[in-house]
Amino acid sequence: MAKNPESPNPSLSESPGPSSSSARSNGAPASAADPRSARSAAAPGGGQALSPGASSKHTLSARKGQFLISPRRVPGMQAMGLQPLALNVIEDTLRSSPDIEVIDTVGPKNIIGVLADGMSESPGVLVARMTDQKATVLHQQAQGRLIVERDHPLTLGDSMPLQPMMVSWSAPTSGQSLDISVTVLGRDDAPVADAAVYLFGSMIPATGTTDARGQVNLSLFGETPQTIRGLYVKPKTDYWSFYQTDPDIRTDEPNVVGLRPLADWPALANFPQNQVYGWGQKAMRLDQLPNQYRGQGVRIAIIDSGAATSHEDLKKIRFGFDVINKKTNPDGWSDDTVSHGSHCAGIICGSDNAFGVRGFAPDAEVHACKLFPGGQFSQLIDALEYCIEKQIDVVNLSLGGAAPSEALEQQILRAKRAGIACIVAAGNSSGEVQYPASSPNVLAVAAIGRLGEFPQDSYHAQTLTQMVDANGFFSPKFTCFGPQIAVCAPGVAITSSVPGNNFAAWDGTSMATPHVTGLAALTLAHHPDFQNAFKARGPERVDRLFQIIKASSHPINLGDPSRTGFGLPDVLIAVGLQAPMGMPSGLIQRAFSGAAQPQMMSAQPGQSMMGMQTMSAGFAGPYGGFLPPYLGNLQQGLPYGYGFGRPGW
Incomplete structure (x- = not known):
C-alpha cells in the first residue's frame, strides 16, 4: 500500500533526529506531554529549541520530491550489448525500497501503444516520491541506464500582465x-x-x-x-x-x-450572434478556403485544461481524458475551470453554426485531454500515451515547463514515430524558447500581433514593440524567441470561446499555437501528399507536414528571424490549392530540409540537443548534452538527427 508522503515513517529517515538522545537521557521514552522533552528538543536544522507544546505543531519543511524514472533508450546501446532495463524489474526494485513510494506507472495500455514506435521492448515511465539524496544514489547505481529526473510542473502559455518600468518588489515595513x-x-x-x-x-x-x-x-x-x-x-x-x-x-x-463590449469593435459587429472569422484566421486566409475543406477524417488532441462542451461552439467535441483525475473521474475533461483549453479549442474547431467564431477544422475529430490546473511532466507523458493509443494525428500543446526532460523527450519521439505531429507554444517569458517547444521533434510557434485589431486603451496595446513590419504585424513583448522557432501566428487580441457560452480576447503563444494546429489538421486532411505518398503514419509523415507548413509561410520582416521563423503560414498554400509565393528559393529549400528556422540548420556532432542541461537528480541526461561514460565514444557516430535542430532521430 502506498504510504502518505506527508507523514513518512520515522524509522525510514536517513538518520535519527537530534532529539533522540536527549529524549532518552534517563533511559525512558519521552512523552509528548513532558515539557522537559519539548524544551530540550532541537528544532529541525539546528535552530532554537521549541517552546513547550510545540511538538504538536507542524514545522514546515520540504516534502519528498516527485521523480520520473524510466529505462534510458539511447541509440547504440544495443550495439554494445546493453539492453534497456525492463520496466517491471525497475518497478519491483523500487517498490522493495522502504523509502521510495511508487505512485503511478505511465505506459502503453494496449497493443497499439506497445508497438507504436517499432521498438521491441515495452516503454514506460514510473512516477515515484523520494528524497533528492535517494534519487542521486539511484541514478549512480544504474550506471547511466536509467533516467532519474524531477517531475517538473507545467504552465499554460498565456501571457501575464507586464508591469510598468521601475516597479520594485520591495515591501515597506511601516506607513499607512x-x-x-x-x-x-x-x-x-x-x-x-x-x-x-x-x-x-x-x-x-x-x-x-x-x-x-x-x-x-x-x-x-x-x-x-x-x-x-x-x-x-x-x-x-x-x-x-x-x-x-x-x-x-x-x-x-x-x-x-x-x-467596451467585444461586439462594439467593427470586426466583431453583432458578435456573437453573427459568426465571424478571427483576425488571425483571416490573416492566414482561412476565410478564402472553399467550404468543403473542413478537416474531415483528422484526429486532433488538445492537451490543456479541458473543453467546455456546453458551449455552442464546442458541442461537437465528444472525446477526451481527464489525466489529472484519471483514477477518480477520467471523464471530467469537459469541466474546464480554467477556460484556457476551451479558448484554444474554439480557434481550432469552433463549429460552423452561425454563432461565435468559426474554427479552422470544424469537422475534425477532437479529443480534449485535461491537464490543468496542476499538470506535470508525468501527466503530459500520460496524455501523449493516450494520443498514441487513439492514433491522434496532430496535438496542440499550449504549455511549457521550466526545464527539458529526457523522459518526456522519449515520449515525444515515440509519438512522432507513431505519426503524431506536436505543435507547441514557444512560451511567454520574453526569453529563450521553453521546453518542449525547444525539442527538435516538434513545431515551435511564436506569437505576432497586428496594429488596428484592438482598442488602444486595451491591455493588448501594452504588448507592442518597435518591431513592426509594413503590414502592421509586430512581435509582442511577451513571446519567446530563438533558433527553434519554426513559424509565427496571431497571438494578440485573439477572440475565442470560454465557459459558459461566452467569449474572451486573450494574448499569448497559447493563442498562436491553435492557429497552426488548425492549419496542420487541414493540411493532413486535404493536401494531396497525405492521400498518397505520406498517407501512412510514421515520422516521415510528421516531417513532411512540418516542411509543408514552413514552406507555406509568408516571411514577416521584423529584422529578427528568431522571432518569426519562416513566417506566417498560409492556409491556401498549405492545403495545396496554391503554390508557395513570396518566399526566396533558399528559404523554401531550407523549409524542406527540416531546419527549424532560417538562421539555424543543425548543430555540430555532439552538440546539446536542446542547448541546456536536464534538471535532474545529480546528473544531466544525453538530451541535455552529456552521455554516460560508456557511451561517450558513440557521440560522434549517433544516427542522423540526434543533434540539435535536425528533423528526427
Missing part, C-alpha cells in the same frame, strides 16, 4: 496604506463581476476581483496617488480589457472604469 476603490461597468452601465483588477505602484502591486456590484477595494503600502504607474482590468468574458498608464486615482470616491 493607500486604499482605493475601483468600480467596473459594462454596457448600459451594468456592473461587471469577476473582473481581475491590477494596480501597479512603485513597489508590490495589488490585485483583486470585482464583486456582483462590479466593485473591488485595493490597498497598497508606501504609495501615494502620484506613484501609481498603471491600472489594468481584465474582464472574465465578453469585454475588451482596459489599461491606463499613470491613472488619475482618487481615494475619496470610487474610480469608475467603463469597458
Whole structure:
C-alpha cells in the first residue's frame, strides 16, 4: 500500500533526529506531554529549541520530491550489448525500497501503444516520491541506464500582465496604506463581476476581483496617488480589457472604469450572434478556403485544461481524458475551470453554426485531454500515451515547463514515430524558447500581433514593440524567441470561446499555437501528399507536414528571424490549392530540409540537443548534452538527427 508522503515513517529517515538522545537521557521514552522533552528538543536544522507544546505543531519543511524514472533508450546501446532495463524489474526494485513510494506507472495500455514506435521492448515511465539524496544514489547505481529526473510542473502559455518600468518588489515595513476603490461597468452601465483588477505602484502591486456590484477595494503600502504607474482590468468574458498608464486615482470616491463590449469593435459587429472569422484566421486566409475543406477524417488532441462542451461552439467535441483525475473521474475533461483549453479549442474547431467564431477544422475529430490546473511532466507523458493509443494525428500543446526532460523527450519521439505531429507554444517569458517547444521533434510557434485589431486603451496595446513590419504585424513583448522557432501566428487580441457560452480576447503563444494546429489538421486532411505518398503514419509523415507548413509561410520582416521563423503560414498554400509565393528559393529549400528556422540548420556532432542541461537528480541526461561514460565514444557516430535542430532521430 502506498504510504502518505506527508507523514513518512520515522524509522525510514536517513538518520535519527537530534532529539533522540536527549529524549532518552534517563533511559525512558519521552512523552509528548513532558515539557522537559519539548524544551530540550532541537528544532529541525539546528535552530532554537521549541517552546513547550510545540511538538504538536507542524514545522514546515520540504516534502519528498516527485521523480520520473524510466529505462534510458539511447541509440547504440544495443550495439554494445546493453539492453534497456525492463520496466517491471525497475518497478519491483523500487517498490522493495522502504523509502521510495511508487505512485503511478505511465505506459502503453494496449497493443497499439506497445508497438507504436517499432521498438521491441515495452516503454514506460514510473512516477515515484523520494528524497533528492535517494534519487542521486539511484541514478549512480544504474550506471547511466536509467533516467532519474524531477517531475517538473507545467504552465499554460498565456501571457501575464507586464508591469510598468521601475516597479520594485520591495515591501515597506511601516506607513499607512493607500486604499482605493475601483468600480467596473459594462454596457448600459451594468456592473461587471469577476473582473481581475491590477494596480501597479512603485513597489508590490495589488490585485483583486470585482464583486456582483462590479466593485473591488485595493490597498497598497508606501504609495501615494502620484506613484501609481498603471491600472489594468481584465474582464472574465465578453469585454475588451482596459489599461491606463499613470491613472488619475482618487481615494475619496470610487474610480469608475467603463469597458467596451467585444461586439462594439467593427470586426466583431453583432458578435456573437453573427459568426465571424478571427483576425488571425483571416490573416492566414482561412476565410478564402472553399467550404468543403473542413478537416474531415483528422484526429486532433488538445492537451490543456479541458473543453467546455456546453458551449455552442464546442458541442461537437465528444472525446477526451481527464489525466489529472484519471483514477477518480477520467471523464471530467469537459469541466474546464480554467477556460484556457476551451479558448484554444474554439480557434481550432469552433463549429460552423452561425454563432461565435468559426474554427479552422470544424469537422475534425477532437479529443480534449485535461491537464490543468496542476499538470506535470508525468501527466503530459500520460496524455501523449493516450494520443498514441487513439492514433491522434496532430496535438496542440499550449504549455511549457521550466526545464527539458529526457523522459518526456522519449515520449515525444515515440509519438512522432507513431505519426503524431506536436505543435507547441514557444512560451511567454520574453526569453529563450521553453521546453518542449525547444525539442527538435516538434513545431515551435511564436506569437505576432497586428496594429488596428484592438482598442488602444486595451491591455493588448501594452504588448507592442518597435518591431513592426509594413503590414502592421509586430512581435509582442511577451513571446519567446530563438533558433527553434519554426513559424509565427496571431497571438494578440485573439477572440475565442470560454465557459459558459461566452467569449474572451486573450494574448499569448497559447493563442498562436491553435492557429497552426488548425492549419496542420487541414493540411493532413486535404493536401494531396497525405492521400498518397505520406498517407501512412510514421515520422516521415510528421516531417513532411512540418516542411509543408514552413514552406507555406509568408516571411514577416521584423529584422529578427528568431522571432518569426519562416513566417506566417498560409492556409491556401498549405492545403495545396496554391503554390508557395513570396518566399526566396533558399528559404523554401531550407523549409524542406527540416531546419527549424532560417538562421539555424543543425548543430555540430555532439552538440546539446536542446542547448541546456536536464534538471535532474545529480546528473544531466544525453538530451541535455552529456552521455554516460560508456557511451561517450558513440557521440560522434549517433544516427542522423540526434543533434540539435535536425528533423528526427
